[in-house]
């Protein structure tokens with residue numbers, strides 16, 4: 001079992017990132033070890049170049065994201081934690097795969113269509129070829145499992161298509177080079193919505209800070225955001241069907257369930273009949289209980305540049321080592337002469 005996943009260093013990490021992705025990495029680092037495998041988690045700083053960005057901000061967010069991941073329980077002694085920019089094999093592999101990936105495949109990517117909108121000609125080519133870098137990220141390490149959100153499933157399928165075509169075109173039938181990776185999509189990933197609009201995902205790009213709980217929010221900010229979260233006037237139902245067409249209520253119940261390890265059904269059977277006046281403080285407290293120790297560790301680590309640099313350097317050294325054999329084999333399969 002080799003788990004590989006990346007997370008972009010844009011914007012401040014929020015509750016949706018934690019419950020949908022980061023918390024799952026923490027679990028997978030143990031699962032992978034137990035299975036005799038390994039877990040590689042990286043900051044996708046090279047992907048951040050695909051949209052206009054501010055260099056100083058990218059630099060700061062990359063370091064903050066390492067601090068956040070470690071504060072959330074990712075253990076650099078268990079998982080390999082690094083940033084792409086320190087492992088040149090990622091962009092190298094991307095180029096080697098660029099001869100295999102087809103324009104038509106990339107043209108069909110919904111993220112490309114959404115982000116480019118009507119102005120395709122004005123986008124960077126990095127935005128277009130972004131999924132090829134993502135394929136390189138996982139194929140380089142022979143990933144077997146890739147934890148991602150629902151929105152990345154199509155990119156993973158593309159990685160499989162690229163791997164398959166490369167294997168067909170350049171490898172003997174009995175010795176394919178690339179492993180076809182499987183996506184792992186945690187159910188919580190789809191569920192954490194904006195606090196202001198139950199039909200939009202909780203997102204770093206929402207202009208309203210009241211729409212999300214940031215992992216760095218203090219207890220007062222958390223309680224205030226939950227108190228102000230949009231709801232409806234009805235009390236909580238005692239069964240899930242009663243949340244149909246009540247997306248804001250469903251969101252708050254889902255968040256509570258994810259935090260306390262209970263299903264929506266179970267939360268409702270215990271809290272059905274309660275109004276939000278009673279349920280919201282309970283949710284706020286559960287959030288504070290989960291996030292307070294994380295933000296405390298984060299604040300201490302954020303100032304400790306030496307530790308952060310050391311974590312990334314060590315992770316990158318291990319990642320370079322893990323990636324070397326596959327990269328060399330890809331050069332060779334393509335007929336490239338290297339000394």
Ligand code: TRP
Nearest residue numbers: 004005006007008044134137148
């Ligand atoms: N594109 C992913 C996202 O925006 C981040 C990412 C980059 C990634 N490379 C990856 C995820 C490789 C999984 C595997 O969420």
